[in-house]
Amino acid sequence: MERKIRVLIGKPGLDGHDRGAKVVARALRDAGMEVIYTGLRQTPEQIVNTALQEDVDAIGLSILSGAHMHLFPEVVKLAREKGLDDVIIFGGGIIPEKDIPKLKEAGVMEVFLPGTPTDAVVKFLREKVKRR
Amino acid sequence: MAHKSKNLKEWEETTLNEFIKKRPERKEKFTTISGTEIKRLYTEDDIEDFDYHGKLGYPGEYPFTRGVYATMYRGRLWTMRQFSGFGTAEETNKRYKFLLENGQTGLSVAFHLPTIMGVDSDSQLAKGEVGKCGVAIDALKDMEILFDGIDLEKITTSMTINAPAAILLAMYVAVAEKQGADIKKISGTIQNDILKEYIAQKTWIFPPKPSMKLIVDTFEWCSENLPKWNSISISGYHIREAGSTAVQELAFTLRDGMEYVEWAVERGLDVDKFAPRLSFFFNSHNDFFEEIAKFRAARRIWARVMKERYNAKNPNSWKLRFHTQTSGFSLTAQQPYNNIVRVAIQALAAVLGGTQSLHTNSMDETLALPSEFAVQIALRTQQILAYETGVANTIDPLAGSYFIEALTDKMEKDAMEYIEKIDKMGGMVAAIEAGFPQREIQDAAYEYQKAVESKEKVIVGVNEFVVEEDQPVDILYIDSGVEEKQIERLNKIRKERDKARWQKSLQELKNAAEKDVNLMPFILDAVKAYATIGEIVNTLKEVYGEYEEPIFI
Numbered sequence: 001m002e003r004k005i006r007v008l009i010g011k012p013g014l015d016g017h018d019r020g021a022k023v024v025a026r027a028l029r030d031a032g033m034e035v036i037y038t039g040l041r042q043t044p045e046q047i048v049n050t051a052l053q054e055d056v057d058a059i060g061l062s063i064l065s066g067a068h069m070h071l072f073p074e075v076v077k078l079a080r081e082k083g084l085d086d087v088i089i090f091g092g093g094i095i096p097e098k099d100i101p102k103l104k105e106a107g108v109m110e111v112f113l114p115g116t117p118t119d120a121v122v123k124f125l126r127e128k129v130k131r132r
Numbered sequence: 133m134a135h136k137s138k139n140l141k142e143w144e145e146t147t148l149n150e151f152i153k154k155r156p157e158r159k160e161k162f163t164t165i166s167g168t169e170i171k172r173l174y175t176e177d178d179i180e181d182f183d184y185h186g187k188l189g190y191p192g193e194y195p196f197t198r199g200v201y202a203t204m205y206r207g208r209l210w211t212m213r214q215f216s217g218f219g220t221a222e223e224t225n226k227r228y229k230f231l232l233e234n235g236q237t238g239l240s241v242a243f244h245l246p247t248i249m250g251v252d253s254d255s256q257l258a259k260g261e262v263g264k265c266g267v268a269i270d271a272l273k274d275m276e277i278l279f280d281g282i283d284l285e286k287i288t289t290s291m292t293i294n295a296p297a298a299i300l301l302a303m304y305v306a307v308a309e310k311q312g313a314d315i316k317k318i319s320g321t322i323q324n325d326i327l328k329e330y331i332a333q334k335t336w337i338f339p340p341k342p343s344m345k346l347i348v349d350t351f352e353w354c355s356e357n358l359p360k361w362n363s364i365s366i367s368g369y370h371i372r373e374a375g376s377t378a379v380q381e382l383a384f385t386l387r388d389g390m391e392y393v394e395w396a397v398e399r400g401l402d403v404d405k406f407a408p409r410l411s412f413f414f415n416s417h418n419d420f421f422e423e424i425a426k427f428r429a430a431r432r433i434w435a436r437v438m439k440e441r442y443n444a445k446n447p448n449s450w451k452l453r454f455h456t457q458t459s460g461f462s463l464t465a466q467q468p469y470n471n472i473v474r475v476a477i478q479a480l481a482a483v484l485g486g487t488q489s490l491h492t493n494s495m496d497e498t499l500a501l502p503s504e505f506a507v508q509i510a511l512r513t514q515q516i517l518a519y520e521t522g523v524a525n526t527i528d529p530l531a532g533s534y535f536i537e538a539l540t541d542k543m544e545k546d547a548m549e550y551i552e553k554i555d556k557m558g559g560m561v562a563a564i565e566a567g568f569p570q571r572e573i574q575d576a577a578y579e580y581q582k583a584v585e586s587k588e589k590v591i592v593g594v595n596e597f598v599v600e601e602d603q604p605v606d607i608l609y610i611d612s613g614v615e616e617k618q619i620e621r622l623n624k625i626r627k628e629r630d631k632a633r634w635q636k637s638l639q640e641l642k643n644a645a646e647k648d649v650n651l652m653p654f655i656l657d658a659v660k661a662y663a664t665i666g667e668i669v670n671t672l673k674e675v676y677g678e679y680e681e682p683i684f685i
Contacts (some may be wrong), residue, residue: 014245014261016334019374019461022574025685030486034588039683040334043257065245066500066610070260070611096500096607114465114498115594117585 002035005033005129006056010047012038014076015065020092024060027118033125038067046084057129058088060121061108068095080107088128092116113129139513140175148172151360159170165419165589166377167579168542174534182537187432188339191527195435196538197428198528199486200451205524209237211489213290215457217242217267218501220621221277221613228282230504234511238489240290240321241283243300245255248335250296250669253618263614265381265501266292271664275303276310289320290365290489292456296338297324298350305358319360321411324350325367327388327560333370333570334681337669340561342676348396351406353652362411364392365455372415373461373568375577378426382543383414383550384569386433386562390551391560393442403442407449416478416485417459422543422581423478425536427485427527429543430454433551456482457491463498467593468605471495472627476513483523484530490514500607512575548557567682574685622664629662637661638671645675 009025011018018040036054038047056069059079063074067090070125076089091103092112100111110124136141162170169187171178189195192202201207214231216239217224246258246267252270253262262268269275279289284307293300301322308318326343329336336343347364354363368376368385376384389410396406414430416423434452438444458478463471472495479492492510494502502510519526530536557563564570583589591594637658644654658668 014249014251014257014330014335015265016336017374018334019577022685023375023578026578027581030685035685037685039681041257046556064265066264067245067260069612072481094498094500096609097604098609114463115591117595118581119585 005058005125006054006060007033007060007125008036008038008051008054009049009060009062010038010042010050010058010075011062012044012047012071013039013065013067014064015063016040017064018062020064021060021062024042024062024092024118024121028125031122033122037113044071044078047075048078048084051079051084052082056087058090060098060127061089061091063091063093063095064076066094068093068103072108073102076107087093090121090124104132140173140177157570159676164253164378165380165417165580166422166576167583168377168379168422174475174532174538175342176449176537178534179541187198187537187541188531192451194439194447196431197412198531199433200453200488204486204527205483205518206527209518209524210483210487211238211288211493212422212511212518213238213240213293213455213489214238214507214511215240215242215491216507217244218265218608219263219610220268220617221274222593223263225278225280225282227504228278231507231511232282232287235515236510236511238288238290240491241278243291243293244268245335246270247665248293248295250299250337250665252664252666253615253622255666259615262618264610268614268618269303269665270618271625271662272306272659273621273625273662274304275300275307279307279311283313284308284311285317290323291320292323292327294323294329295335296669297322298346298655299659299665301350302652302656305656306660315357316359318358321362321365323367323413324364325388325413327366327391327564328370328385330386330431330564330679330681331371331384332374332376332573336679336681338672338676339679340564342672343679344392344395344561347392348399348401349650350651351392351396351409352401352650353401353530354409355359355401355405356540357587361409363406363409365411365413366392367413369413369415369457369571372417372459375580376573377576378417378419378422379543379546380550380576382430382433383425383547383554385412385414386430386437386547387551387554387560388438389434390441392530393438394559397442403438403444404446405439407442407444407448408451411488412452412454414454414456414482414487415459416456416482418462418474418478420463420477421539422537423481424485424530425539425543427456427482427487428536428540429452429547431486432540433544433547453488455489456485456487457483457493458493458499460493463493463495464591464594465498467599467602468495468499469497469603472509472513475510475602475670476517479513479517480521480523484528496605496607499605500609503606503608507607512612530585565682567684570682571684625662625664634658634661634663638667641668642675645672
């Protein structure tokens with residue numbers, strides 16, 4: 001039997017806007033993936049530890065507070081340090097376009113902005129997650 | 133065609149039937165953005181037995197459906213109040229002066245997340261967040277700079293602050309005193325609405341019981357010391373932004389309001405002493421008539437509940453006064469200039485619904501905090517409505533419309549069903565602990581997303597009328613230098629304050645929190661001793677603990 005794609009949806013930072021994270025989590029689940037949602041205000045350490053324990057294929061980060069430039073790269077850095085080399089890290093939220101190239105350079109594979117259909121996230125994960 | 137129908141049924145069977153055979157309607161079902169079905173035509177049949185005096189009454193009179201004041205905008209326009217704050221106190225002070233020079237009539241403070249969460253700027257948790265989505269306020273010193281050169285006796289200030297609201301209110305009062313103002317004359321609002329935090333916005337600190345206690349403390353203290361201050365702004369805005377329908381926004385907000393009244397009455401406060409200072413805050417979303425009906429229904433329900441359920445005698449206790457913000461969620465990152473049009477229509481709905489104050493979103497807010505250019509257009513939108521369109525000339529101009537009255541009745545009926553359901557669950561705190569409103573909102577948000585993705589709901593520029601290349605807009609960018617500057621000031625405050633006084637104030641606050649006394653005087657003392665928000669919140673956490681959310685998707 002083919003292994004289901006496992007995704008961790010994490011909310012780093014101090015903001016509590018979880019509408020997007022939860023809609024995406026539910027859409028991924030409805031698309032047949034296994035979804036773990038961390039809950040609010042998780043530190044990068046907590047997110048990476050959960051990813052490790054849950055053996056996920058991807059980590060999706062949602063943030064609307066403007067702290068993405070600090071927190072997204074921090075998650076990537078810690079994940080790689082812990083040996084999560086193949087885990088795909090993507091994000092979404094209120095993120096100025098000019099930050100996107102820098103985030104990608106830091107190892108965030110994709111950044112989804114408001115108005116993205118959930119379908120696009122599903123397709124992205126199906127394409128990128130390598131069978132392990 | 134000379135046929136003239138004698139009633140609706142005859143019209144449907146003749147004129148309509150013939151027409152539809154030739155030209156079918158665009159779709160089978162027409163619904164509001166909340167999914168409520170809307171009929172083809174509303175007639176007098178829809179408001180049968182309409183009791184004008186029972187349902188509407190006159191402006192300034194029970195049940196206030198037509199408005200809370202006798203002259204409404206003919207007497208005084210709504211307050212134009214743009215929510216604003218970013219970077220350090222100096223930068224935000226500059227923006228406030230810009231807005232006031234441009235004809236804004238009230239201030240509205242946006243705090244950065246560390247302040248909202250009761251965390252100091254130098255905390256590990258604040259990294260990357262300082263000054264990003266609001267102004268950084270750690271201690272009284274920051275607040276003094278924020279209002280430098282602004283006369284607090286003359287301006288009204290709204291502060292969007294919830295879990296630590298008592299602390300920021302204390303800082304504001306302390307600044308006013310330093311300016312030499314008579315605090316009996318200062319006016320404004322603290323949001324102070326923790327229930328909608330648990331339900332929707334989710335920036336809580338303490339568990340529900342001590343949080344409710346702190347709120348009742350502010351009601352009590354304000355009713356004795358700040359007679360012109362709105363001690364709470366019971367908010368549907370965030371509930372709607374989190375994905376609720378219009379009815380859910382209405383029902384959960386009003387039931388939250390009822391919960392506060394019940395907790396305050398339970399403490400032994402006289403309802404007529406604090407209820408006149410309760411205020412509300414609603415969202416104005418895309419569906420024009422649904423929003424107007426929501427505002428009108430809100431006034432009617434609140435008046436009835438306050439009079440009949442809580443036996444308030446003072447007519448001011450029956451009046452639902454509210455602020456409105458246009459819907460941030462409705463804005464699109466795609467073709468952002470279109471947002472100017474959305475905001476104008478949402479603002480019009482708020483005005484036709486009788487709002488007391490209004491924030492119009494800036495077109496660039498799905499990208500970042502608003503630029504000066506964008507916020508000026510947003511303010512001008514209000515000024516155009518107020519001075520050019522004529523909509524402020526008469527009171528409640530849509531009253532008597534078959535459609536509006538039928539929709540207002542339906543809003544009221546559907547909201548009351550939710551309210552009764554929450555009553556049966558044991559009230560709002562119990563309902564929140566059971567996850568009820570949270571799940572209702574989450575389900576509605578997901579339904580809406582599916583409707584957009586299936587194009588059942590069209591969003592211009594997002595799922596229809598898409599363009600490849602967007603016209604770029606210049607956005608406000610907060611650089612990370614803010615964090616350094618703020619931490620530097622924080623260190624200076626810590627070094628320069630009177631240590632003994634500071635320590636004593638925190639110890640006394642802790643002692644008071646362990647007893648059952650009103651904490652406002654103790655918080656005021658700590659603030660004046662330049663205790664930081666993080667220090668005060670941590671002191672209270674030692675006694676009260678922290679809230680943990682039930683997690684589900």
